[in-house]
Every structure is written in structure tokens, then in C-alpha cells.
Amino acid sequence: MTTSWIVLDIEGTTSSTASVHVGLYAYARPRLGRWIDEHGDNPEVRAAVAQVGLPPGAATEEVVKVLHEWMDGDVKATPLKTLQGQIWAAGFAAGELTAHFFPDVPPALRAWRAAGRHLAVFSSGAVSSQRPWFRHGAEGDLSALIERHFDTVNAGPKREAASYARIAEALGDPGASGEPPLFLSDVPAELDAAAAAGWRTTGVRRPGEPSENADFGTHPVITSFEELR
Numbered sequence: 001m002t003t004s005w006i007v008l009d010i011e012g013t014t015s016s017t018a019s020v021h022v023g024l025y026a027y028a029r030p031r032l033g034r035w036i037d038e039h040g041d042n043p044e045v046r047a048a049v050a051q052v053g054l055p056p057g058a059a060t061e062e063v064v065k066v067l068h069e070w071m072d073g074d075v076k077a078t079p080l081k082t083l084q085g086q087i088w089a090a091g092f093a094a095g096e097l098t099a100h101f102f103p104d105v106p107p108a109l110r111a112w113r114a115a116g117r118h119l120a121v122f123s124s125g126a127v128s129s130q131r132p133w134f135r136h137g138a139e140g141d142l143s144a145l146i147e148r149h150f151d152t153v154n155a156g157p158k159r160e161a162a163s164y165a166r167i168a169e170a171l172g173d174p175g176a177s178g179e180p181p182l183f184l185s186d187v188p189a190e191l192d193a194a195a196a197a198g199w200r201t202t203g204v205r206r207p208g209e210p211s212e213n214a215d216f217g218t219h220p221v222i223t224s225f226e227e228l229r
């Protein structure tokens with residue numbers, strides 16, 4: 001393995017889908033309405049509410065109805081992710097949330113950093129929630145291992161090659177090793193987009209996760225980060 005930058009997806013890759021859908025979604029769901037009402041002077045909140053796409057002046061409960069529908073369908077819409085990210089960041093700060101990582105992940109991240117690899121995250125989850133996620137794992141604070149964070153706001157949609165080109169430019173691709181970044185994800189369409197941007201890719205097929213029966217096509221596949229060490 002000579003790739004300098006390793007870029008990680010979160011849900012289904014470093015962490016279980018249940019930890020996001022049951023843990024985080026359940027925390028954000030009943031708090032969205034009050035968060036919008038109490039942070040109406042926050043420009044990010046105002047912009048997110050406008051991006052939901054309802055007519056100006058729509059009642060908070062109408063906005064929340066759309067956000068809940070997106071959550072039910074696991075639509076990774078940027079305004080939803082922005083609001084969820086703020087609520088989760090507050091939840092982590094209050095000690096009410098804990099992150100989950102598959103057991104192979106913390107030792108692999110430490111080993112990769114010790115070996116001189118650089119680590120970044122590209123997730124649909126907002127950067128505002130990625131940072132506390134890596135800080136509040138049950139296995140301790142992993143946040144210092146992650147040097148760069150990307151989401152659908154600062155990079156773009158995860159299924160578009162242009163997003164990966166943007167990230168590569170931000171990382172200084174091809175980097176010191178001369179190798180393009182390596183992207184690890186449980187979603188074949190994301191890997192396709194990364195490959196189209198010239199990245200190296202590896203699918204992560206974890207037992208019991210939605211990716212268990214996914215068709216990764218020609219992408220190399222692992223079931224644990226240990227297989228990359």
C-alpha cells in the first residue's frame with residue numbers, strides 16, 4: 001500500500017449504519033423543530049431552511065415534516081445534514097451522544113498514521129458532526145488522526161466525480177507518494193465516482209451492513225480494515 005492519502009466514508013465503512021440511523025437520527029428527529037426556532041438568527045440555519053424548498057414563511061412544522069420524510073427515506077440532503085450536524089455537535093458537547101467504530105477501525109487508523117499515511121474523511125454527514133464523531137468514540141479520541149474533513153458542502157455530492165477532483169486538489173493530489181488518494185466506502189456508486197476522478201478505490205463490505213450483498217463491480221473489496229494494513 002503506497003497511497004499517501006486515505007479518505008474514509010463513515011456510515012457503513014468506519015461505523016455501523018445502526019449507530020447513525022438509530023443513534024444519531026433518533027437524537028436529531030425530535031429536536032429539529034426547536035433547533036430551527038431557537039437558531040433562526042444563525043445564517044447556516046436560515047440557509048438550510050430556505051434550501052428545504054418550501055415557500056418563504058413556511059411554518060417550522062412544515063419544514064420539519066419534509067426533514068422527517070428525508071430522514072425516513074435516508075435522503076442525504078445537504079440542508080438536513082447541516083441541521084442534523086449542528087444538533088449532533090451540541091449532543092456530543094453535552095455528553096449525550098457517543099460515536100461507534102467497528103473494532104478494526106481505531107487500530108488501523110493509528111497504524112496507518114504511524115506508517116506516514118494521511119487520513120481524511122468524506123461523508124454525507126456535515127463536517128460539524130464528523131469532528132465530534134471522531135472525538136467521542138468509546139475507544140477514545142481519534143480526532144487527531146483525521147487531518148482533513150469533507151462533506152457535501154465543501155466537496156459536493158458523493159456520487160459525482162467532480163467532488164473527488166475538488167478533494168484531490170485540496171489534498172494536493174497526487175501528494176508526496178505520487179499516488180492518487182485511496183477512497184474506502186460501502187457504496188459502489190461513490191467508488192465509481194471516485195474512480196472516474198482517477199482515485200484508487202476499495203469497497204468495504206461489512207457483515208450485517210446494507211453493503212453485505214452490494215455489487216462492487218471491479219473495485220477491490222475488503223471486509224475489515226485489517227485487510228489493508
Ligand SMILES: CSCCC(=O)C(=O)COP(=O)(O)O
Binds near residue numbers: 009125130
Ligand atoms: C457524524 S457522521 C454522520 C453520518 C451521517 O449523517 C451520514 O449520512 C453518513 O453518511 P456516509 O456518507 O458517511 O455514508
Ligand SMILES: [Mg+2]
Binds near residue numbers: 009012013185186187
Ligand atoms: Mg457510507
